[in-house]
Amino acid sequence: MTPDKISLLIADDHPLFRAGVKQTIEKLEPAEIYEAEDGDKALQIIREIEPDVAVIDLRMPGKTGLEILSELYNSGVTTKIILLTMHKNVNYFYKAISVGAKGYLLKETAVHDLIEAVKIVYHGGTFISSRLKALIKSEKSDEVQNKLLIDSVNSLTSAERQIMKLLSEWKTNCEIADILFNSTRTIENHRANISDKLNLHGAHSLIQFAIENRELF
Amino acid sequence: MTPDKISLLIADDHPLFRAGVKQTIEKLEPAEIYEAEDGDKALQIIREIEPDVAVIDLRMPGKTGLEILSELYNSGVTTKIILLTMHKNVNYFYKAISVGAKGYLLKETAVHDLIEAVKIVYHGGTFISSRLKALIKSEKSDEVQNKLLIDSVNSLTSAERQIMKLLSEWKTNCEIADILFNSTRTIENHRANISDKLNLHGAHSLIQFAIENRELF
DNA sequence: GTTGGAATGAGTAGTACTACTCAATTTGGG
DNA sequence: CCCAAATTGAGTAGTACTACTCATTCCAAC
Incomplete structure (x- = not known):
C-alpha cells in the first residue's frame, strides 16, 4: 500500500509502552522508527530529522506534547503529529487541535487504530479516537461550549x-x-x-x- | 535458567502497553501469557487459572490493583503479584506491600527490570523499582513516617x-x-x-x- | 451488662476563599 | 504620545472550611 518506508518518532517516557508501539507498527508496516523518552529529545529529533509522523505522549518529563506542538506550530516543520494520551479530558483535545495536532488517540485505543491513524495522518488526513468523539458528543458540555472554553483559556x-x-x-x-x-x-x-x-x-x-x-x- | 514455562497474567487497560510487556517477555523468556484489560477480568483469571505471576496496573477500570491484592490476600491463591504503575506515590507502595504485593515497578522502568522482577518474584523473592527505592530514601518523608501513615489510613x-x-x-x-x-x-x-x-x-x-x-x- | 469505639450533632472562633464594586499605576503597540 | 489592556491594590459582605471543645446514641465485644 505505502510504497516508501514511513519515518516515525515515538515519544513516551515509558519504555514498555514504546516497545508496544514500535513492535505493533513494525509488524504491520515497514517503518523507520525513532524513539524519545522525554519532551526535549522529542523536539530535538523532530527538528533534526523531520520524520514523516510523530506519535507523542501528552504528559512527559521535559516538554509536554502540547508544548512541543505549540513550539512547532507555524515553524515550517512538516512532521505530522499525533498525540497519544490516557487523558480523556476534552479540553486537552481542543487545545491540541488548536495548535496543529493531526491526530488525537487515547491509550486505551485498540492496536489497529494506531496503525490506521499513522497511515491516515501520513497521507494528509486527521484521526481522532472514536471513544473521544463519543465523549465530545455525549457529554453535557457541548462542542461549541468547549471550543469557547479553550479560547478563554488561551486569552x-x-x-x-x-x-x-x-x-x-x-x-x-x-x-x-x-x-x-x-x-x-x-x-x-x-x-x-x-x-x-x-x-x-x-x-x-x-x-x-x-x-x-x-x-x- | 528456568526449566518450565512461567505462566503470566498481564492486566492493564492500555492494549499498546500490554503488547509491549507481552513481546518483551516473550522475546527473552518462554512464557504462557494471559491478558486482562480491566480489574474484574484480572481477578477472574487469577482465581480460575492461578498463573505463577501477575503483572497488574494499579489504576484500571473495574477493580484497581490494590483492590485485587486486598481481595486475594490470605485467600490461599498462590499467584505472585507485581504492581506496575506510573504513580511515584510512596503511600501506594506501602499499601501494596501491606496487602501482599511481591513487586512494585514503575512504568518508567527499563525493559530489563521487568524481566528481572518476574524471574525474582517467580522464585519467591521480591522486587522494587530502584527509582522508587531512591524516592523512599531521599524524600523528606522518611520511611517510618510513611509506614505509620499507611497504618493510619488503614485505621x-x-x-x-x-x-x-x-x-x-x-x-x-x-x-x-x-x-x-x-x-x-x-x-x-x-x-x-x-x-x-x-x-x-x-x-x-x-x-x-x-x-x-x-x-x- | 458494662465499656469503648463509632457515628451523630452542636458551640464558638478564626482563616481562606468567593463575589461583587472601585481605582491607581504600569506597559506595550499603533 | 496616547489608549487599551494588564497589573496592582482595597472595601465589604458572605460562604466554606479549620480547630478546638463538648454531648448523645448505638452497637459490638469482653
Missing part, C-alpha cells in the same frame, strides 16, 4: 497563567502572594478575573479546574 | 473512608452531607477526626490528600 494573561500553574500545585492565595511578591488582595482579584473568563463559580471550582487541566497552563 | 472507619472517597471527587461538605443524609456539622467533625489521624493541618490539606491518594480509599 488568559501571563499573570493569570502563572497563578493557575501555582494553583495546580495546591498553593494557597497567601503562598502565591509571597512567591509573586504581591498582596493577597491582588491574587484574589486575579482569581476573580480568571473565574470570570472561564465562567467558574462556587467553592473550590477554580483550583479544581487548575488541577484537572494543568497541562493547559 | 480509618467506614464513614471516614466514605468521606475521603467523596472528597476525592471534589464534593463539598454540603454535598457530602446531602449524599449521606447527615448534618454538615457531622461531616465537619469526621473531617477533623481524619485530619487528626493523618496528622494533616491547614487550608485544603485534606482534600489534597484525598485526591492525591484516591486509590487508598
Whole structure:
C-alpha cells in the first residue's frame, strides 16, 4: 500500500509502552522508527530529522506534547503529529487541535487504530479516537461550549497563567502572594478575573479546574 | 535458567502497553501469557487459572490493583503479584506491600527490570523499582513516617473512608452531607477526626490528600 | 451488662476563599 | 504620545472550611 518506508518518532517516557508501539507498527508496516523518552529529545529529533509522523505522549518529563506542538506550530516543520494520551479530558483535545495536532488517540485505543491513524495522518488526513468523539458528543458540555472554553483559556494573561500553574500545585492565595511578591488582595482579584473568563463559580471550582487541566497552563 | 514455562497474567487497560510487556517477555523468556484489560477480568483469571505471576496496573477500570491484592490476600491463591504503575506515590507502595504485593515497578522502568522482577518474584523473592527505592530514601518523608501513615489510613472507619472517597471527587461538605443524609456539622467533625489521624493541618490539606491518594480509599 | 469505639450533632472562633464594586499605576503597540 | 489592556491594590459582605471543645446514641465485644 505505502510504497516508501514511513519515518516515525515515538515519544513516551515509558519504555514498555514504546516497545508496544514500535513492535505493533513494525509488524504491520515497514517503518523507520525513532524513539524519545522525554519532551526535549522529542523536539530535538523532530527538528533534526523531520520524520514523516510523530506519535507523542501528552504528559512527559521535559516538554509536554502540547508544548512541543505549540513550539512547532507555524515553524515550517512538516512532521505530522499525533498525540497519544490516557487523558480523556476534552479540553486537552481542543487545545491540541488548536495548535496543529493531526491526530488525537487515547491509550486505551485498540492496536489497529494506531496503525490506521499513522497511515491516515501520513497521507494528509486527521484521526481522532472514536471513544473521544463519543465523549465530545455525549457529554453535557457541548462542542461549541468547549471550543469557547479553550479560547478563554488561551486569552488568559501571563499573570493569570502563572497563578493557575501555582494553583495546580495546591498553593494557597497567601503562598502565591509571597512567591509573586504581591498582596493577597491582588491574587484574589486575579482569581476573580480568571473565574470570570472561564465562567467558574462556587467553592473550590477554580483550583479544581487548575488541577484537572494543568497541562493547559 | 528456568526449566518450565512461567505462566503470566498481564492486566492493564492500555492494549499498546500490554503488547509491549507481552513481546518483551516473550522475546527473552518462554512464557504462557494471559491478558486482562480491566480489574474484574484480572481477578477472574487469577482465581480460575492461578498463573505463577501477575503483572497488574494499579489504576484500571473495574477493580484497581490494590483492590485485587486486598481481595486475594490470605485467600490461599498462590499467584505472585507485581504492581506496575506510573504513580511515584510512596503511600501506594506501602499499601501494596501491606496487602501482599511481591513487586512494585514503575512504568518508567527499563525493559530489563521487568524481566528481572518476574524471574525474582517467580522464585519467591521480591522486587522494587530502584527509582522508587531512591524516592523512599531521599524524600523528606522518611520511611517510618510513611509506614505509620499507611497504618493510619488503614485505621480509618467506614464513614471516614466514605468521606475521603467523596472528597476525592471534589464534593463539598454540603454535598457530602446531602449524599449521606447527615448534618454538615457531622461531616465537619469526621473531617477533623481524619485530619487528626493523618496528622494533616491547614487550608485544603485534606482534600489534597484525598485526591492525591484516591486509590487508598 | 458494662465499656469503648463509632457515628451523630452542636458551640464558638478564626482563616481562606468567593463575589461583587472601585481605582491607581504600569506597559506595550499603533 | 496616547489608549487599551494588564497589573496592582482595597472595601465589604458572605460562604466554606479549620480547630478546638463538648454531648448523645448505638452497637459490638469482653
